[in-house]
Amino acid sequence: MNRNAIGYDINSNAIRIANTRVSGVEGEGKIAIKEGNAENLIDIKNNTIDLICTHPPYASIIKYSEDLKNDLSLLELNDFYKAMNNVASESYRVLKPNKYCAVLMGDTRRNGYIVPLGFSVMNIFLKSGFKIKEIIIKQQHNCSSTKYWQELSIKRNFYLIAHEYLFVFKKV
DSSP: OOOOEEEEESOHHHHHHHHHHHTTOOSSOOEEEEEOOTTOOTTSOTTOEEEEEEOOOOTTSSOSOSSOTTOGGGSOHHHHHHHHHHHHHHHHHHEEEEEEEEEEEEOEEETTEEEOHHHHHHHHHHHTTOEEEEEEEEEOOOOTTHHHHHHHHHHHTOOOOOEEEEEEEEOO
């Protein structure tokens, strides 16, 4: 569609795979896939991006790596929230006025209680200056661990978390 795109990942193998997948894409747009994470977008100038789409890890719920530098999935909750403050600030800085930032985020459960990770991240983005345009609830289907969690939920008396939120923010 002749659009420029920039992607970031902390895993050099994921970057290699992504570069292989986009190598045959035709058009006049440029695609760059770089090593890094959304906490530090130093190589992107202020107010230059039209759309941000991100799906951060859910703190230390599912590990993306064992020891990769800047892996947000290795952070415990409070450190994760601090990192998400950086992500929100950087997103706000690089996004053009009146453009959008979409964040896909879900919740988790700790010690039998819901941790509203999604709403906490939403509030972090709101505090950094964004306005919320939409909250879309995405139902989750066919997760690989569903059978395990179904059995555990019956045994321990809790509902499955079967949704994620797609927060659509606007920089106004």
